[in-house]
Amino acid sequence: MRRRSAAWNWLAGLAQRPAGIGSALFILLLLVVALLGPAVLPRHPLALTDQPMLPPGGASFLGTDDLGRSVVAELILGVRVSLAVGIVAALATTVVGLLVGAIAGYVGGLIDTVLMRIAEFFQVMPTFILAVAIVALAGPGLTRVIAVIALLSWPQTARLARAEVLRVGQLDFIAAVRSLGIPEWRILFGEVIPNAIGPVIALGMLIVGYAILLEASLGYLGLSSPAIVSWGRMLSVGQRYLFSAWWLSVFPGLAILATVLAFNLLGDALADLLSPRSATR
Amino acid sequence: MTGAAGGGAILEVHALHVTYESAGRTVHAVQDASLSVAEGEAVGIAGESGCGKSTLARVLLGLVPARIAQIRNGRIAIGGVDVTGFAGRDWERVRGQPVAIVFQDPLSFLNPVMRVGDQIGEAVRRHDPAATVPARSAELVDLVRLPRSALRRYPHELSGGMRQRVMLAMALGCRPRLLVADEPTTALDATTEAEILTLLRELRRELGMAMLLISHDLGVLRWNCDRIYIMYAGHTVESGATAEVLSHPAHPYTRGLAAAARLARLPDGHFAMIGGDVPRLERPARLCPFLSRCDAAMARCHEAMPPASPAGANGHRARCWLVAPAHREAI
Numbered sequence: 001m002r003r004r005s006a007a008w009n010w011l012a013g014l015a016q017r018p019a020g021i022g023s024a025l026f027i028l029l030l031l032v033v034a035l036l037g038p039a040v041l042p043r044h045p046l047a048l049t050d051q052p053m054l055p056p057g058g059a060s061f062l063g064t065d066d067l068g069r070s071v072v073a074e075l076i077l078g079v080r081v082s083l084a085v086g087i088v089a090a091l092a093t094t095v096v097g098l099l100v101g102a103i104a105g106y107v108g109g110l111i112d113t114v115l116m117r118i119a120e121f122f123q124v125m126p127t128f129i130l131a132v133a134i135v136a137l138a139g140p141g142l143t144r145v146i147a148v149i150a151l152l153s154w155p156q157t158a159r160l161a162r163a164e165v166l167r168v169g170q171l172d173f174i175a176a177v178r179s180l181g182i183p184e185w186r187i188l189f190g191e192v193i194p195n196a197i198g199p200v201i202a203l204g205m206l207i208v209g210y211a212i213l214l215e216a217s218l219g220y221l222g223l224s225s226p227a228i229v230s231w232g233r234m235l236s237v238g239q240r241y242l243f244s245a246w247w248l249s250v251f252p253g254l255a256i257l258a259t260v261l262a263f264n265l266l267g268d269a270l271a272d273l274l275s276p277r278s279a280t281r
Numbered sequence: 282m283t284g285a286a287g288g289g290a291i292l293e294v295h296a297l298h299v300t301y302e303s304a305g306r307t308v309h310a311v312q313d314a315s316l317s318v319a320e321g322e323a324v325g326i327a328g329e330s331g332c333g334k335s336t337l338a339r340v341l342l343g344l345v346p347a348r349i350a351q352i353r354n355g356r357i358a359i360g361g362v363d364v365t366g367f368a369g370r371d372w373e374r375v376r377g378q379p380v381a382i383v384f385q386d387p388l389s390f391l392n393p394v395m396r397v398g399d400q401i402g403e404a405v406r407r408h409d410p411a412a413t414v415p416a417r418s419a420e421l422v423d424l425v426r427l428p429r430s431a432l433r434r435y436p437h438e439l440s441g442g443m444r445q446r447v448m449l450a451m452a453l454g455c456r457p458r459l460l461v462a463d464e465p466t467t468a469l470d471a472t473t474e475a476e477i478l479t480l481l482r483e484l485r486r487e488l489g490m491a492m493l494l495i496s497h498d499l500g501v502l503r504w505n506c507d508r509i510y511i512m513y514a515g516h517t518v519e520s521g522a523t524a525e526v527l528s529h530p531a532h533p534y535t536r537g538l539a540a541a542a543r544l545a546r547l548p549d550g551h552f553a554m555i556g557g558d559v560p561r562l563e564r565p566a567r568l569c570p571f572l573s574r575c576d577a578a579m580a581r582c583h584e585a586m587p588p589a590s591p592a593g594a595n596g597h598r599a600r601c602w603l604v605a606p607a608h609r610e611a612i
Binding site for chain 1: 339342344348369370372373374375376377378381382384386389390391392393394395403404407408448451452454455
């Protein structure tokens with residue numbers, strides 16, 4: 001069988017994994033909702049037009065909250081926050097982790113030792129408690145949440161990237177490229193990292209899910225700005241009415257569950273697909 | 282055992298000693314190897330697996346991992362420049378230009394996620410800044426007789442012979458004066474092997490570059506090399522014009538090798554082979570490394586290492602007491 005390209009290969013492989021393709025489609029839907037959602041809503045999502053505490057069904061679809069805002073409109077607005085936090089945090093984590101890990105693994109020696117000790121220093125810190133402490137002290141804000149997540153999760157990515165770079169770095173074709181007189185930094189960025197990046201991308205997907213969950217947890221504890229609608233904040237409000245208005249907690253809860261699950265399943269499918277042991281490579 | 286060619290040597294190796302150290306164990310992979318390659322000359326290195334020929338090829342370009350490999354003694358000069366003390370970025374001055382290398386297994390030696398054209402282009406961009414990369418790449422695939430469409434393929438889409446041509450195109454993209462070929466056809470079937478060897482011969486003639494061909498196959502070396510070095514346990518034990526060395530071998534090891542290669546029959550009907558085992562390489566040899574397997578060993582062999590001595594016409598030399606002047610005088 002003649003194959004088109006590496007990207008085509010991955011897509012074809014993903015198509016053979018139902019959980020992977022399903023979660024990829026769901027995430028695509030979330031992205032579309034995040035980009036277009038608020039624009040196509042009939043009115044401003046936070047408008048206080050309906051009666052408060054309407055149960056699901058009828059004109060309000062998923063009911064209204066204690067202030068009379070539509071739950072479905074709030075959910076759609078919350079997608080933006082969750083995806084933005086998740087994706088930006090995972091991107092920052094992956095870039096930092098990949099750079100640190102790749103340099104540590106490729107250069108080795110003292111630089112490797114120093115970078116890995118620094119990574120361990122961050123790895124032993126309890127992420128959630130530290131995140132709560134930082135946000136509680138410095139005040140809420142999405143950038144702060146993203147920064148905390150990136151600061152505390154890059155060591156995991158760095159360790160994986162380092163291991164992959166060590167594996168790829170001793171493959172024969174690296175010696176062949178080196179024999180052409182290509183400078184080492186170009187070998188690292190042009191040859192080693194492209195061959196080592198698969199598992200790192202898969203881990204990045206898991207970090208998206210983790211970051212969304214952490215942001216929701218902070219929101220649930222009331223550590224998010226009341227001015228921003230997020231799923232975690234909706235839960236925090238909803239739990240007060242858990243017995244009188246179940247829809248205020250159940251729908252944001254399901255949204256978090258489905259989104260985190262989708263990123264985890266996609267991460268697993270990609271890990272499976274991009275791992276060096278995978279037969280499709 | 283310096284070669285016949287005097288002036289204009291692109292490569293000169295003198296009394297090279299290379300060790301690997303790992304987990305507290307030392308392996309003396311190359312112990313006393315000397316060779317030279319003149320500009321435009323084709324030189325072969327023959328020897329069985331583990332004799333140090335691949336280590337020798339890699340040391341020339343600093344491709345052995347610096348953490349475990351060490352040059353203990355000797356000297357390597359490439360184009361008159363002493364590279365023995367090179368470290369790190371120094372090597373970029375000799376890699377590709379003036380010396381390029383092609384390896385045994387072309388699949389594992391090509392980047393699996395990069396198109397062939399990009400890999401060839403990398404060599405061109407590094408060593409041929411004046412050239413337009415796509416044009417020069419196309420020229421290179423023409424040169425190694427590949428279809429232009431191969432440029433857009435990934436290594437796994439090509440056959441073994443085509444991959445070896447790609448490796449060759451990458452090496453030639455550097456415009457080398459010396460091409461080191463480390464068992465370039467061992468992973469290929471016989472037909473493809475013949476094609477690649479023919480191609481190598483034609484390219485050498487067209488481009489006038491020197492070649493150091495490393496192989497365990499005496500037949501391959503006989504038809505492709507002007508001069509040949511026989512390596513055994515890290516030592517160059519015999520050298521000279523290929524035809525002379527292979528038809529009048531002076532060293533007992535070369536004799537055994539040549540007999541085994543032509544499937545010579547012994548009087549009892551068995552095939553000729555060399556008895557015994559290759560010596561362990563944990564300690565450098567103080568005596569002739571072939572001593573334990575040699576059927577011509579004499580008292581002198583147990584006393585000292587034989588020097589390289591003239592053994593025939595055309596600069597034929599062997600490191601054996603049989604041809605050493607001291608021995609001849611004693612007779």
